[in-house]
Amino acid sequence: MSLEVSIKKKFKGFCLNEDFEAGDTLGILGESGSGKTLTLKCIAGIIKPDKGKIILNGKTLFDSEKRINLPPAKRKIGYMFQNYALFPNMTVEENIFAGMDTPKERKELILSRILPFFGLESVRKKYPGEISGGEAQRCALARIIVRKPDLILLDEPFSALDSFRKYTIEDELFEILDKLEIPVILVSHDKNEIYRRCREVCVLDKGKSLGIKPTKELFANPGFVSEAKLIGVRNFFKVNRVSENEVDAPELGLTLNCSKDCDFIGINQKDLRFSAEGEITIEGEVYSVTEDRDENIICVKAGGKKIFASAEDKEKTFETGEKITLSVDRNKILFLRDSVY
Numbered sequence: 001m002s003l004e005v006s007i008k009k010k011f012k013g014f015c016l017n018e019d020f021e022a023g024d025t026l027g028i029l030g031e032s033g034s035g036k037t038l039t040l041k042c043i044a045g046i047i048k049p050d051k052g053k054i055i056l057n058g059k060t061l062f063d064s065e066k067r068i069n070l071p072p073a074k075r076k077i078g079y080m081f082q083n084y085a086l087f088p089n090m091t092v093e094e095n096i097f098a099g100m101d102t103p104k105e106r107k108e109l110i111l112s113r114i115l116p117f118f119g120l121e122s123v124r125k126k127y128p129g130e131i132s133g134g135e136a137q138r139c140a141l142a143r144i145i146v147r148k149p150d151l152i153l154l155d156e157p158f159s160a161l162d163s164f165r166k167y168t169i170e171d172e173l174f175e176i177l178d179k180l181e182i183p184v185i186l187v188s189h190d191k192n193e194i195y196r197r198c199r200e201v202c203v204l205d206k207g208k209s210l211g212i213k214p215t216k217e218l219f220a221n222p223g224f225v226s227e228a229k230l231i232g233v234r235n236f237f238k239v240n241r242v243s244e245n246e247v248d249a250p251e252l253g254l255t256l257n258c259s260k261d262c263d264f265i266g267i268n269q270k271d272l273r274f275s276a277e278g279e280i281t282i283e284g285e286v287y288s289v290t291e292d293r294d295e296n297i298i299c300v301k302a303g304g305k306k307i308f309a310s311a312e313d314k315e316k317t318f319e320t321g322e323k324i325t326l327s328v329d330r331n332k333i334l335f336l337r338d339s340v341y
Contacts (some may be wrong), residue, residue: 001151001183005209006216007042007052007062016042016049016207027198027215028187029230034204036187040153043185044079045072057150062274078144080184082159084136086128093124096143110146118142118176134169142174152177154186158193159275170197191231195219203227205339225336228266232309235267247335251305252282258335266334269297272309276318278327282307286322300324 001024009016017036030036038245041047041052043061049112051064056077061070072079084188086095096114098108119140123131131139144152157165157173174197177184188194194201194215201218203210205226222228239247239262247258249265256265284302291297296311298318309326311318318324 002055002057003183003185004053004055005039005043007049007295008049009036009038009042009049010238013205018042018052018209019209020202020209020212022185022202022212022214024183025197025199025214026185027194027201028185028204029189029201030229031195032189032205035207036204037155038207039204040079040187042154042219043075043151043152045070046079047073050094056265067249076148076150078149080137080144080152080154080157081138081158084128084140084157086136086140088128091125091127091325092131094140095139096126096146098143100146101243114142114146133165134172137169137173137262138176141173141302144208145180145182149182152182152184152231154184155187157186159189167222169212170298173264193217201277203230208339209242220332222266225264225338228334228336233266233268235269236264236336237267237305239263239265251303253303254280256330256333260335261337263338264336266336267307267328267332268334269308269310272326272328274298274309274311274326276325278331279330280328282326282328284324284326286320286324287317288320298324300326302326 001022003022006019007016015037018039028036029040038047042049045061048069049062049064053060053064054062058088058161060068061075061137062068087098090098093111093211118141120135120138123135128136157241158170194264200212201211201215203226205224208218210224210227219231224229237249237251239249242248244256245257245259246255247262264310280304284300284307287299287301287306289296296314298309298311300307302311307326
């Protein structure tokens with residue numbers, strides 16, 4: 001897949017300002033209200049941008065200067081909504097062909113192939129209210145596939161599912177998509193979902209794309225505060241430039257070597273040690289302890305700043321007010337820009 005998106009769209013109190021090029025299996029991450037779904041709707045043709053262009057595999061879908069704006073039906077893009085958008089008064093097989101003028105003989109031929117592929121033979125005559133969540137999702141995907149799309153857009157397709165059903169249905173869906181070899185853009189607020197399923201990722205920050213990065217590279221080395229937040233970093237400290245190669249983090253009383261442009265440093269809570277063994281040490285006292293399933297989250301107050309650290313040894317005890325030393329290695333420090341604005 002080759003997708004070029006360079007668009008602007010103003011809404012009341014918000015501006016979508018996208019500029020990225022994507023290959024296969026792209027994930028889009030962003031906080032609520034960052035413009036993830038709006039981006040998909042612009043690509044699909046549901047929303048018309050104010051200006052810019054959208055090109056898929058060399059075919060222009062939208063170009064404001066050339067006055068090109070293909071309707072959704074001519075874009076060959078499949079869009080799976082969060083609730084799958086099945087018609088409740090239609091059976092599974094009727095939903096698959098909804099809106100299509102297909103001769104009966106042709107429908108039967110297609111159904112003889114597609115129903116077994118999606119495991120829907122036993123429910124073909126049932127209505128959406130009579131089938132499982134996984135069957136509903138496969139029905140929605142079958143409806144997309146019969147239209148032979150060049151690209152499939154998935155808009156948080158697992159957000160309404162409990163954790164057990166989510167992993168089961170997610171595995172089923174992507175097993176089918178891998179067999180079909182159709183490019184996918186997955187919008188999600190779940191960083192782990194994006195990490196598992198997407199080769200590349202684009203983070204949106206208040207409507208602005210921060211560029212495309214390989215997924216593992218983004219998780220290992222985010223460049224912006226918004227990217228770091230979305231992959232789970234909780235500790236951020238403002239820095240000041242003191243020389244060409246140094247920045248000062250006054251909240252921690254640290255001066256660090258750094259020649260790149262940055263506004264903050266970030267420290268992942270999992271990279272902090274409860275000892276003075278690391279290259280950088282931070283003195284403080286225990287403010288609170290929160291027990292999680294696999295670890296305890298220790299909030300340490302240091303110089304008026306709260307710092308979060310993970311204690312995977314749940315047998316180790318911490319008392320509120322206890323003096324404590326945290327440490328971290330220099331290569332674990334993230335140097336981050338505030339935003340693209």
